[in-house]
Amino acid sequence: MVALPPVKPVRVAGLAVGSAVLVVVLALVHLTQGTSDVGAVDLVRWVFGASDEDAAKILVAARLPRLVAGLAVGVALGFAGATLQSLARNPLASPDTLAVNAGAWLTVVAAAAFGLSLPILPSGALSFVGGLVAAVFVLMLSAGGSSGPARLILAGTATAFALNAVTVLLMLLFQRETVGFYAWGNGTLVQGDFDAVVQTAPVIALAALGCLVLGRRLDILALGDDTATVLGLHVRRTRLIGTVLAVLLSTAAVTIAGPIGFVGLCAPVIVRLVARFVPGLHRHRLLMPFSAVAGVVIVIGSDILLRFVLGGQAGVDVPTGVVTSLFGAVVLVWLARGHRDAGSGRRAATTHLAKVRSARFVRSVIAVGVVLVPVVTVVGLLAGDAWLLGGDVVNWLTGRSGPAVTYVLDQRYPRVLAALFAGAALAVAGTVVQAVSRNPLAEPGILGVTAGAGVGAVALITTIPAVGVWTMTGVAGACAVATFALVYGLAWRGGLDSDRLILIGFGVYTAGTAVITFIIIATDPWNTGKALTWLSGSTYGRTALQVVPVAVALVVLTSVLAGSVRRLDLLALDDDTPRVLGVRLERVRLLTLTAAALLTSTAVAAIGVVGFVGLVAPHAARALVGGRHSRVLPMAALLGAVLVSVADTFGRTVIAPAQIPAGLATAMIGTPYFIWLLWRTRVRPVG
Template sequence: MTTLTAPPRPEPATAPAPGGPLAASRVVAVFAAATVLLLVVTAIHLTQGTSSVGALDLLRLATGGDDEAARVLVASRLPRLLAGLAVGVALGFAGAALQSIARNPLASPDTLAVNAGAHLAIVAVAAFGISLPALPAGGLAFCGGLAAAALVMAMSSGGQAGTTRLILAGSATALALTSLTTLLLLLFEQATIGLFAWGNGSLVQSDLVALTQLAPVIGVAVVALMLLGHRLDILALGDDTATVLGLDVRRTRLVATLLAVLLSAAAVTLTGPVAFVGLCAPVIVRLLGRVVPGVHRHRILLPLSGIAGVLIVLGSDILLRAVMGGQAGVDIPTGVVTSLLGAAVLIWLARRHRDAGPTRRPPGGHAAIRSAAFHRTVLVVAGAVTVTAVVVGMLAGDTWVLLGDIVNWLNGSTGPAYTFVLDQRWPRVAAAVLAGAALAVAGTTVQAVCRNPLAEPGILGITAGAGVGAVSLLTFVPLAGVWAITGVAGLGAMLAFVLVYATAWRGGLSSDRLVLIGFGAWQGGTAVTTFLIVAFDPWNTGKALTWLSGSTYGRTATQVLPVAIALLVLTPAVATARRELDLLALDDDTPRVLGVRLERTRLLALAGAALLTSTAVSAVGVIGFVGLVAPHMARALVGGRHARVLPVAALLGAGLVSIADTLGRTVIAPAQIPAGLVTAMIGTPYFVWLLWRSRAVATTAR
């Protein structure tokens, strides 16, 4: 079964009514109002900038005003305005098409990793010193975005298997691609200078060359989608009905997908990834369906989404420059503002939606039942692997040492050179081991509480909150001590956790709603972190990228201590609640029948996971996938009982991060790859396999 012919599973938020009555007068009124609003926003946008040229100066141009105003308009403001118009239209059309194809309200160029794939393709070329014109660069971005979208839609059954599954598949793919992009930005910092800010969606244009080359591509794709509008209306009725009516479902879906990816790639090539415009614009238009019957018809939906996309892009740019000043439009990417808007829309959509897709099953539901002897054997082997990883981590690096050197160092009898090397190395190894164990225990807890085997602390916004807190302190108080950084990171994590938990609560806690809202908080936290970097410390992106990628570089014993304390205090507490975790992983009714105070237990368990995650982030930065991979591997080895899973997961997490850190320090020594990038590249294939396996299970069940 191909991804383009997967059985449909319509989502309520995107179930259009193409056959409903069309209120022509209301549709005309909506288009007229949208056009007037667009003209107003365009006029305001032209009056903003870094120069003193204002609205009156621009008005005087009609009567032959001064040359300075004309130069500013032609050289700076008009290219920026036209770029915003092109990107808004492209992303609005692309988002509407993708949501209709997938019948999923959260499908967009961002959640399908199209933007991440296109961004990686462009950065990869720039990293090797190759400068391409706009059209060839757009073609390369198209290939990267199409490959990413194909992978995500394959893992999520064409996007129709439920919003939670789509978000998880898209976030995993985007994280892996973003990790590769970040690695290139770090390794080729000189060749890719300026691409960090551009990678978050910047409307800054030096001329109209790129726009004039890409505008025809956008125009042709827009016209082609409009011509497909009637077929998309028929496709919205369901694959079976559409086939009976004579529609080639597979070809229609394929052509629409290609056009949507082409539009997204053109937008990325022009301005970088302007996040979540493709998500927000169609959602806003579909909300008009209550007052404007027939707005779901694609020949109305698509152009209105394009106009809404332009309003979002230009409105965000106006807001940014109005609040932060004209220079902020140059320094701070407009995509940061749209990311915050998109995060809010994601959270709002999640509160309205309840998903019951194939990801909602007990995390240990398919784990094998193992004997106690086998469990002890696994525990010993996992311990041996972790110890070996620690020893190799002490031996390996830009300077290799021998076991005898370590023994002499422990006895205090090494020379100054080896003493210096090992004194610098052991805190890094300890930080990797302890942070890995903390993230694994936190991930095991989160998966049990959410009853979602694909959840982890990062997807709940906890790591993003900790990252915002730590980066804020590093930015505004660069000389802050270790305990201050740990405290602020912990505060950020707990605030993010409280926000996600409170927002997800609605007469009870839905696991899927918790994951979707957490994803929105994660995206919002990442946008805030990016804002802090580019607005207040733009010349130190290497430090920030290293922090956001997870690195043990320069760690000291004092920085390791908070993680050790958190593990010593919280791990026994989690282990004590192993019976409750076993019950929480089953359903909501069984714990209540057996006397477990469900909401209180959930709250305390997630709070413990948040604290463990925050201390790990304060020690090594943001490291993803450890909280996902380690619990899964543990359950596959020893079964689903948390009394067995927790110690094995902790050992596997410690070993995984230690191995990733050692590889990052040695593969391209003396240069280094942050451990978080290595774990992302290790964890993503495993995550893809998990999604693909659960997809196969779901398909078989149908």
């Protein structure tokens, strides 16, 4: 049992004074920023009694509410993050990675979509229920977070993806009722008055006090469950109370300013770094208050930086959460760089995949897949807001259809082809990523490649709306490859560790998503449909020319990968076996992952950001045909094509003439499967 170092009061007091001075300075700077020309001199004159009504109005009506909101949110998220990380004994636990923010956001948007205009406290209570359910669910999937940071990230990401898919769907279907919720969902400090802070402040104060009271128990819990139990601590009760308090704090912050990302992750990490120089700071009754101060510094500092770099109006248009997410992504990557391979956890997750299938069974399964592709293609051509008959398609193919049928099918067939080719490309890319990382829970999206391609494509179509298809594909491909190179380079530390690759990829994915959000909101803040449609993956408005790049990439790169199936089989085993058999390990990794990045980029350019296909299709293929990549690659491609095509057809038909983007439909289909996989491979405590 390791005792905590003794507290040195002089150093703690010095840190407290320095922190207070920093917060005061940031607060004063924050008050001088805004859209009006009222500056520091005007505010100082007003403070000392000068009768400046304009300065008073601006200060009371806009700047002080924004500052007070930042203070309250920073305190709440600092306490929440420190508590969650201690409960899970995991430095990556936070309201974001436990999907608390996603659950809270969903409940608030759902209430607005269905016409419920709730007062502040009832709205906060509703978001608390959503956040608590999400957090408990993620902790169950990740064995309370103790099974490792990579698994916690995967469980939280899967749950957040599913919840966000439903949220985005509601915002697309009820755009008028949910106007402004996209920016709010990324965390904004814009306040019209003090009401939200005044009503939630008692909740934050009481929950923070409860966390402090729990501090001694958390000190004991840090020694391990067994030791804590021997010392008389009721571990389960402590975790339950702590989780409720942390979620209460997180959802109070969401009620005030929306989900401001990664403050709860970064604040405790910063304090623990400072604890190296201030002994005793690891004690929770010191860790939590200083985490709250660090949270305030992050939130207020990010808001200052945003308006300093982009101007006062950016503080209104661009959510502060975009800046905190970028900062959080950097911290997450830094933490992941120091991560050591869990080893056993990954092997446990892959053992159930080794299945032997007879050649006859494999041929039968692949034959079924080959038959399904034309079947879903025909159904995709027939289904939609206007249902057609098989004869209509035959007449259209032979040039004998009427104008109405011709118009419908001319618009529909590029969408069907885009879904088929993009689905197959994502599935093949996912197969490669899983083989190289030796992790069946990895996919191109969670490794940041999808977000990188999305940044390139969104930036290009925003600045040059009439850009050509091949140019957009080239830019998306270049950004995807650059993102892959960044993730791969950061993850390499004398070797490629699977968990480190996933954690760094998630950090880069977070940064890429924040950049996409910034580009869209900064350039076209009122066009929520454009943002949501792209980020949700949609085949709407696709032309035949836009399908060509992904089709070419699929044919060429899959053929190249098909020649490397034996090497992929060896890579999926370990690092030593390929080297013994003469395989140039790093060269094969680099080439195959580059091919996966290019396949992903062309798919993103064709239909936008679609998640889970690269995870579900390869895993389902291995379950059907075994682990040999000569069988997995074609089967995964067929399943990916079928999955996205079915999702696209479903989205175009079920609520026609309105549509559900294909990415949302695949998330709804893929998430339950992924959650089942996480549950099946969860690491159970020994004893």
